[in-house]
Amino acid sequence: MACAEVNADPHSPVRLDPLVIDPGCELSAYAAGVKTMFDRGIRQVVGCYTSSSRKEVIPIFEKCDALLWYPTHYEGFESSANVVYTGTAPNHHLSPLIDYLVSRFGRRAFCIGSNYIWGWESNRVLREDITQRGGTVLAERYLALGDTDFRSIIEAIFDSGPDFVFNALVGRSAYAFFREFRAACTARGIDQKSRYPIASCNLSEPERSEIGLDAIDGHLSSSVYFSSIDTPINRAFVAGYNRMFPEGPAVSAEAEAAYIATKFLAVALVEAGTDELQSVKAAVRSKAFDAPQGRVTIDPETMHAYLMRPVCESACRAGACVIPFSCRSMRRGRWRGG
Amino acid sequence: MACAEVNADPHSPVRLDPLVIDPGCELSAYAAGVKTMFDRGIRQVVGCYTSSSRKEVIPIFEKCDALLWYPTHYEGFESSANVVYTGTAPNHHLSPLIDYLVSRFGRRAFCIGSNYIWGWESNRVLREDITQRGGTVLAERYLALGDTDFRSIIEAIFDSGPDFVFNALVGRSAYAFFREFRAACTARGIDQKSRYPIASCNLSEPERSEIGLDAIDGHLSSSVYFSSIDTPINRAFVAGYNRMFPEGPAVSAEAEAAYIATKFLAVALVEAGTDELQSVKAAVRSKAFDAPQGRVTIDPETMHAYLMRPVCESACRAGACVIPFSCRSMRRGRWRGG
Incomplete structure (x- = not known):
């Protein structure tokens, strides 16, 4: 184009x-x-x-x-x-998301990710960021690319009781996790959206349809771009x-x-x-x-x-509703820890 | 054993x-x-x-x-x-090495590494550390595991003129780099050891013999263990x-x-x-x-x-001579950026 x-x-x-x-x-x-x-x-x-x-x-x-x-x-x-x-880079999508999560849900994170550099580094940056705000990463768990066996991870989430789940899974693993975690919560009478919200920085809009209608709503997704920007x-x-x-x-x-x-x-x-x-x-x-x-x-x-x-507005989308939020500063150098 | x-x-x-x-x-x-x-x-x-x-x-x-x-x-x-x-982890071997390099040679680093998580993260930690001390990473270059074609990297080192080279190459690539860089310096009438010292955190003692007699001396290697600890x-x-x-x-x-x-x-x-x-x-x-x-x-x-x-003594080996040095503090939490 x-x-x-x-x-x-x-x-x-x-x-x-x-x-x-x-x-x-x-x-x-x-x-x-x-x-x-x-x-x-x-x-x-x-x-x-x-x-x-x-x-x-x-x-x-x-x-x-x-x-x-x-x-x-x-x-x-x-x-x-x-x-x-x-x-x-994380200064534009992850840091504003953490601001939002901490103010809205709490400081105790459970991190999951696909087992490669995207998952490792996203979770490292989240850990550093949330620790600086007095928060904790309760656990950090990885799954091989494409793996969809979440039993032990979902058990670990229920056992540790985080305020939110940070998701750095990609592709098939991510779609399956949204479905299986929603189903596991429902089976226990838990409202997943409010009790264990899932936040991501890597769910593009077309991918959301892969999750399936039963589990698509109520997730938080941070990005500098959504097609609905008016x-x-x-x-x-x-x-x-x-x-x-x-x-x-x-x-x-x-x-x-x-x-x-x-x-x-x-x-x-x-x-x-x-x-x-x-x-x-x-x-x-x-x-x-x-x-x-x-x-x-x-x-x-x-x-x-x-x-x-000068104050960037990033967007945080919960289901169909876009909640704009501001990051505290540009932190342009943040990509390399400066 | x-x-x-x-x-x-x-x-x-x-x-x-x-x-x-x-x-x-x-x-x-x-x-x-x-x-x-x-x-x-x-x-x-x-x-x-x-x-x-x-x-x-x-x-x-x-x-x-x-x-x-x-x-x-x-x-x-x-x-x-x-x-x-x-x-x-880096708090024990990389941070003390950077102290030593900055005090002895200068603040301008050229980083090379094998193209996987060890190379990427070692160079990221070095960049963060040396930037905090007012230094600069002139360039950061990667080579596929096992690759031994250093022509463009060696040219880039000569072009940028760093105070030292930080090496996070592993195995065959590392051994070849030591040999080829020494030869390239010699061909230009440059004394590699004093003009472009190479510092590493991952050269184990048995590996040093792989480098070959012509290029084995004068390199800096940081570790918590050398067999010569008395x-x-x-x-x-x-x-x-x-x-x-x-x-x-x-x-x-x-x-x-x-x-x-x-x-x-x-x-x-x-x-x-x-x-x-x-x-x-x-x-x-x-x-x-x-x-x-x-x-x-x-x-x-x-x-x-x-x-x-309480003050750990790490060791920095230049050829056969071990120079003990101290890191400023234990920085036990440093492994995760705390």
């Missing part, structure tokens, strides 16, 4: 002609994919969803002087010289997206971040007049863009996109 | 009869290995070397109420309820080890940590009178042991072993 917009602009001196490679979530296929791109002379790549795949290809980008535009919320604390990060720019973005992809999937935070990445890439290519790494990076530094989520800019030091509003 | 000592003790009411499984560093073989153990009723396991393998099996230990005694220095910031950590307990440990393994490998920090783990396990089994998870954990909490490295105890909250001396 971003490519089509750039190419349709009569004033644009660049044309984006994307080569699309889908490694199908097979970690071992990513290296071959980017090598195919590099062999064809491509040096600017928008892509990767999981942190594992990003980590997998970064050494290849570094060796080949290529630039990865990474359009997914992630766990933060990384700053490769060969990556521009247009998704969200601004002219976002309304136009959602309408354009739906025209282009009438069969779905629905707009997600990742789709918006990929759109931002591609728009920034086009601007940088025009200004740099080349696709050479350092020139493109120099051109995009400090650039701003009125994105569907709001005005974002690229931090010149860390190459992370961030919302420019 | 620890098993033999326990079994030879006429006063010991327990006998340790180990089942040894070697997954041969194949990550995918670890789950099957621990399942074999659990199927045979084993609930206490001493093992795993890499952090990837530990992370891989933790969910299985958690599901099966078993306890892993993990005997390797690692990157910290983890605290599974099903693991006792008898190796070193105490009666360590001299007896090294002598006993050499009698038991006359063909080698030489004593390493990992061997010592595995010895500590097994000795603690025996003490805990005696006191608990069972191998049940919670009883064994309760029995080992706060227990102390006069280990070859010095008196260590198990922190009751985090289940990490730590040196009990």
Whole structure:
């Protein structure tokens, strides 16, 4: 969609002609994919969803002087010289969520996650953050990617009695957990939504339908982007997206971040007049863009996109109802613990 | 060796009869290995070397109420309820090393690492630590496990001119880097040892011989254990080890940590009178042991072993010469950022 917009602009001196490679979530296929791109002379790549795949290809980008535009919320604390990060880092979605959870439910967290870097780091950041606010992590438990056997974890949640559950499971494991935990609570006569609310930073909107109607409501999800953001720019973005992809999937935070990445890439290519790494990076530094989520800019030091509003409003969605909340400050440097 | 000592003790009411499984560093073989153990009723396991393998099996230990005694220095910031950590965490080996590097060489670091959790987290902790001391990480670069193509990284080191190189590469990649970087410096008329010293937290003593005679000297290596520690307990440990393994490998920090783990396990089994998870954990909490490295105890909250001396002396080895240095405080909680 971003490519089509750039190419349709009569004033644009660049044309984006994307080569699309889908490694199908097979970690071992990513290296071959980017090598195919590099062999064809491509040096600017928008892509990767999981942190594992990003980590997998970064050494290849570094060796080949290529630039990865990474359009997914992630766990933060990384700053490769060969990556521009247009998704969200914990300072934008996790910290405001913890503010909200602590003020609304309490300070005792039970953390679960998929057993890879996203789960580990999200839970580490949550632990650090909530400990600083006098809270406690009662337990931190992991499940192999795709595993859906939650019996011992659900028992442990009931045994420890947290104020809320922080969920860093992804994909199939996450959907199954929402269903099974809801069912286990119901079987014990517990109202899961009010007694053990589940909070996540990684449930995109299209994924919510995977959970199933019986268990979809009442969960907390923090993101810098929801399709319901009511601004002219976002309304136009959602309408354009739906025209282009009438069969779905629905707009997600990742789709918006990929759109931002591609728009920034086009601007940088025009200004740099080349696709050479350092020139493109120099051109995009400090650039701003009125994105569907709001005005974002690229931090010149860390190459992370961030919302420019002095007090950023993040959104916390409980079921269908979006509760906007503010983080205490931008804490732009927080991604690396500064 | 620890098993033999326990079994030879006429006063010991327990006998340790180990089942040894070697997954041969194949990550995918670890789950099957621990399942074999659990199927045979084993609930206490001493093992795993890499952090990837530990992370891989933790969910299985958690599901099966078993306890892993993990005997390797690692990157910290983890605290599974099903693991006792008898190796070193960054508060014991990395922080004192940074003190030493900053006072001796300067504040500008170039970080390299193997592309997995050990490399990522070691470099993250170094970045946080050195930034707090007003220093800078000039670059952070990763290489796939086993990769030995350092051309672009060595160029980047020369281009950025750091005060020192921090190395979190492991195995074959590390040995090759020491050799190739030394050769590249020599070819440019640079004395690598004094101009670009390389500091590591993960070079065990037997590994040093893998580097090769031309490049082995002048590197900095931080650890809580070196076989040269001159105490009666360590001299007896090294002598006993050499009698038991006359063909080698030489004593390493990992061997010592595995010895500590097994000795603690025996003490805990005696006191608990069972191998049940919670009883064994309760029995080992706060227990102390006069280990070859010095008196260590198990922190009751985090289940990490730590040196009990109020100001711990860590050791920094430059070639054959051990320079003892002190860390500023125990910072016991540092493993989780507290």
